[in-house]
Amino acid sequence: xxxxxxxxxxxxxxxxxxxxxxxxxxxxxxxxxxxxxxxxxxxxxxxxxxxxxxxxxxxxxxxxxxxxx
Numbered sequence: 639x640x641x642x643x644x645x646x647x648x649x650x651x652x653x654x655x656x657x658x659x660x661x662x663x664x665x666x667x668x669x670x671x672x673x674x675x676x677x678x679x680x681x682x683x684x685x686x687x688x689x690x691x692x693x694x695x696x697x698x699x700x701x702x703x704x705x706x707x
Contacts, residue, residue: 681705 695702
């Protein structure tokens with residue numbers, strides 16, 4: 639059984655929109671790839687010190703914007 643209070647469940651069910659703020663690591667537990675984990679992170683193959691430069695932006699703006707997003 640759930641350990642969430644019934645009034646909270648009722649409020650969430652009645653809500654038109656719900657926003658959930660989570661901390662780092664939630665994506666990993668839910669199976670969504672993280673950004674920084676070694677070997678599995680989405681950006682594991684990129685060096686932040688190389689991407690965070692004007693030269694990197696000039697060479698590949700789309701890549702740099704994607705990294706910042």
